[in-house]
Amino acid sequence: MSMSANRNKEAQKVTIIGAILDAILGFAKIIVGVASNSNALIADGIHSFSDLLTDFMVVIIFHFSHEEPDEEHPWGHARFETIGTVFLGCVLIAVAGAMAFDSIREFWTSTSVPTPGWPALLVAFLSIASKEWIYRYTLAAGKRLKSDLLIANAWHSRTDSFSSIVVLFGILGAMAGYAWLDILAAVIVAAFVGKIGWDLTWNSIKELVDTALPEERVKELKEVVEEVDGITNVHHFKSRNMGSKSLLEMHIQVAPYCSASEGHWIGDTAVIKLLQRFDDIGHVIFHIDTYDDEEESFCRVLPLRKEIEEALSEQMSIYAPDIKNYHVTLHYLHDLIEIELKLEDFLKDSELPLLISTLSTQLNQSMQTLPWFSKLTIWSR
Numbered sequence: 493m494s495m496s497a498n499r500n501k502e503a504q505k506v507t508i509i510g511a512i513l514d515a516i517l518g519f520a521k522i523i524v525g526v527a528s529n530s531n532a533l534i535a536d537g538i539h540s541f542s543d544l545l546t547d548f549m550v551v552i553i554f555h556f557s558h559e560e561p562d563e564e565h566p567w568g569h570a571r572f573e574t575i576g577t578v579f580l581g582c583v584l585i586a587v588a589g590a591m592a593f594d595s596i597r598e599f600w601t602s603t604s605v606p607t608p609g610w611p612a613l614l615v616a617f618l619s620i621a622s623k624e625w626i627y628r629y630t631l632a633a634g635k636r637l638k639s640d641l642l643i644a645n646a647w648h649s650r651t652d653s654f655s656s657i658v659v660l661f662g663i664l665g666a667m668a669g670y671a672w673l674d675i676l677a678a679v680i681v682a683a684f685v686g687k688i689g690w691d692l693t694w695n696s697i698k699e700l701v702d703t704a705l706p707e708e709r710v711k712e713l714k715e716v717v718e719e720v721d722g723i724t725n726v727h728h729f730k731s732r733n734m735g736s737k738s739l740l741e742m743h744i745q746v747a748p749y750c751s752a753s754e755g756h757w758i759g760d761t762a763v764i765k766l767l768q769r770f771d772d773i774g775h776v777i778f779h780i781d782t783y784d785d786e787e788e789s790f791c792r793v794l795p796l797r798k799e800i801e802e803a804l805s806e807q808m809s810i811y812a813p814d815i816k817n818y819h820v821t822l823h824y825l826h827d828l829i830e831i832e833l834k835l836e837d838f839l840k841d842s843e844l845p846l847l848i849s850t851l852s853t854q855l856n857q858s859m860q861t862l863p864w865f866s867k868l869t870i871w872s873r
Contacts, residue, residue, distance in 0.1 A: 503642050506633040510626050510649060514544040517619055517652070524615045530608035530666070532659040532677040533616060535591040539652055539685060540619075573735040577644050577696040584648065584689025592682035595675050608663045608674055616660040623653035638772050639735075644692050651688050655681035705731040705738060713740065716769050722746055722758040725784060737774025740766070745781040748825055755780040783826040794829060794864050797822060803862065804831065804855075811854040812847075828866035835872050848872065 521537030524530075627650040634642030662677025704710065710731055717726045725745035732739050744762060746755045759778040766773055801820055808815060821832040833855075835848070852870045859865045 502633060503637055503639060506630050506642065507645065510630055510645070511544055513622055513626050514540050514649075514652075517622065518544060520615050521619065524611045528608045528610075528612035530612040530659075530663055530674055531595055532662045532674045532681065533608070533612045535595060535678040535681055536616070536619065536652070536655050536659045538587060538591060539655055539681065571700070571734060573639070574696050574699050578693050578700070580644060580648070581689040581691070581693030581696065584651075584692065585686050586689075588682040588684075588686030588689060590682075591685070592679050595678035595682065608666050610667075612663050613660065613667070616656050616663060619656040620653055620660065623649055623656060627653055638737075647688060647692075651685050655684060658684070699733045702732040705733065713766065713770070714742075716765050717742065717744065717762045720758060720762045720765060722750070722754070723762065725781075727784070728779075734774060738770070738772055739775050740773065741777045741779075743779045743781050743785065745784055748782045749823055750782060752780075755782070782824065785826070794824060794827070800829065800831070803859070804833070807855055807858050811858070812851050825866065827864075829864050830866045831868040833868060833870045835870060 518537050518540035521533050521540055525533030525537055627646050630646035630649055631643060633639075634646050658677045658680045662674045662680075665673030665677075705713075710729060713731070714726050714729055717723060723744055723746060726742055727745070728741075728743040730741040744755075744759050746758055750758075759780055762778065763776045766776060797820070800822060804820065808818075815835060817836040819834040821834070823830040823832070848870045852868065855868050855870075859868060
């Protein structure tokens with residue numbers, strides 16, 4: 493079984509356990525709340541059923557968000573988890589509004605506020621204990637699996653625990669003769685639920701619009717890359733979250749004469765270091781630079797190999813028409829090009845130095861008229 497499948501299975505197990513507990517608490521709170529005349533406990537029961545709804549949402553969203561990438565979703569389906577968290581937050585806000593409205597309406601319209609009975613007190617106490625346990629259980633799983641959705645659901649469970657504390661004190665106050673405290677407790681519970689819903693929604697929206705990772709996190713990531721031998725600078729560093737994973741893009745500067753294969757291997761090494769250090773990185777895109785393009789986002793339009801070889805061949809036909817076998821290496825240095833010319837060793841060793849010196853002088857002088865030309869160096873194989 494793949495790591496993703498194991499993660500999905502464990503998350504669903506945690507969520508189902510929470511859902512069973514929410515169903516039991518929801519029925520108990522509403523039934524006892526109605527029987528004991530406690531508006532706060534009834535509101536808390538509705539809150540528990542909202543937990544039950546979101547538990548089922550988490551199971552469904554985890555199923556879709558952890559499917560493998562396909563043609564329509566080449567980056568995977570992790571954003572389904574983020575969208576699910578937004579919806580979860582909106583549900584919390586809606587539930588909070590409904591609870592606050594009903595409690596305030598009853599306070600203003602009722603001629604007398606009934607006093608809750610002791611069963612309401614007992615259910616509130618049991619709710620605090622059980623919801624605190626499921627919060628810690630779910631939060632631990634969410635951190636272990638690095639799932640924002642599971643962590644969000646854990647905090648949703650804890651709002652039920654906190655709200656039950658408020659309900660407990662509200663019921664105690666009402667039983668002591670301050671009946672309005674039960675309704676006040678219901679309104680406080682609603683406000684608390686609404687705040688949690690807003691925070692979850694806002695954080696997920698920031699992820700959907702590709703907000704960068706925190707500055708401290710970015711600094712830590714860049715430091716790991718800069719430790720790799722051969723990297724002289726890291727710039728144009730971009731980051732974002734996608735579900736429980738971080739996506740990174742960066743420009744890596746290496747030595748000016750570094751070969752393409754070596755530069756790419758240095759970049760691969762940096763990626764390996766990042767993956768070894770941070771297990772929440774989903775994908776890394778890097779661009780290899782042989783010069784610092786951090787200040788300027790463009791360079792002059794330089795010719796490609798075919799055009800350069802044609803220009804060099806024209807000059808070689810003039811100054812060394814007998815030399816046909818040679819290899820050209822190009823070094824693009826921001827806005828100029830250096831050329832390395834490697835000749836086949838077909839002459840006597842005594843004749844090579846003079847030929848190389850004379851030809852080098854002639855080619856460097858004649859090609860200085862080309863706007864992209866820097867210098868030419870000749871080697872013998």
